[in-house]
Amino acid sequence: MKRAASSDLEPLDLSWPPSLSAAVCAGNVDAVRKLLAEGRRVDSVDDHGWTPLHEAAAAGHVACAVLLLSHDGDIKDLRTDGGETPLFLSVNAGSRLDVMKILLNHSANVNLGNNSMWTPLHRACELNSVACAQLLLESGADVNAADVFHNRPVHEAIHKRSVEMVDLLLRYEADLRVRGSNGHTPLMRAACIGFHEVIKKLDKPELCIVNER
Known part of the structure; x- marks a missing residue:
């Protein structure tokens, strides 16, 4: 499994166009909102098949997850190369129940395994x-x-x-x-x-x- 992003908030330089996943990893809600407004795709994937929502779920970034799901609820059950859904990745050593609840409230498949x-x-x-x-x-x-x-x-x-x-x-x-x-x-x-x-x-x-x- 890909290593989960740190849950610590990190500064993000908005003078250059970062990826949506980078903004989510940093927990930078303002950057996420700006990038979504610019038309960045919420279903974009990295070389492990992770979307920005996977990053938000794994890192416990609640506000970022809310923004992403509000933009496109169909991303809730997308799977990584290892078959992990955002809900699966939200269950980790630093789990935030708030993230899990958000995903479940958007009808994430609770039984979809890897x-x-x-x-x-x-x-x-x-x-x-x-x-x-x-x-x-x-x-x-x-x-x-x-x-x-x-x-x-x-x-x-x-x-x-x-x-x-x-x-x-x-x-x-x-x-x-x-x-x-x-x-x-x-x-x-x-x-x-x-x-x-x-x-x-x-x-x-x-x-x-x-x-x-």
């Missing part, structure tokens, strides 16, 4: 960002979405040993019979890594999964 079918919810579980996961689930994220290795978000939450995340996914009816990589059910995955805090939560007698191989 080239490995890794969804924003998978990413939130990987980062153990319960707040992001909660927002995604409230917005219709598929709690049982499978990546190319058949891993579901619950497998990732168990791998990260997050009791809070597992509890959240269970409240949204995560399927405990699904099998991920190596054919592991969530219970098997928890047992393999010694995640004793959730084993009882995952061993539902009515599912008869405790003796599955």
Whole structure:
């Protein structure tokens, strides 16, 4: 994945015509507004397939994202060369829920994954960002979405040993019979890594999964 732009505001020299993406990376709202008024394309891409909205989402530049989406809402689900949408990139270590909410309010596809079918919810579980996961689930994220290795978000939450995340996914009816990589059910995955805090939560007698191989 391309390195996300810094969220620190940086000065931008308006005496020369910068790219729209450069203005967004700098978090310079005035420059973004000026460039849009001059007719710069919001769907322009760099050599990684990133648009200005991808930059705004990854860096958490809320005002820039609002301007770009107000100019052209159809850019909300454009994908980079790696298949990442702006919503996917907005889920990162420095996530701003405001950016995620803006994208979701513009009907961004909450279940559109990258080239490995890794969804924003998978990413939130990987980062153990319960707040992001909660927002995604409230917005219709598929709690049982499978990546190319058949891993579901619950497998990732168990791998990260997050009791809070597992509890959240269970409240949204995560399927405990699904099998991920190596054919592991969530219970098997928890047992393999010694995640004793959730084993009882995952061993539902009515599912008869405790003796599955």
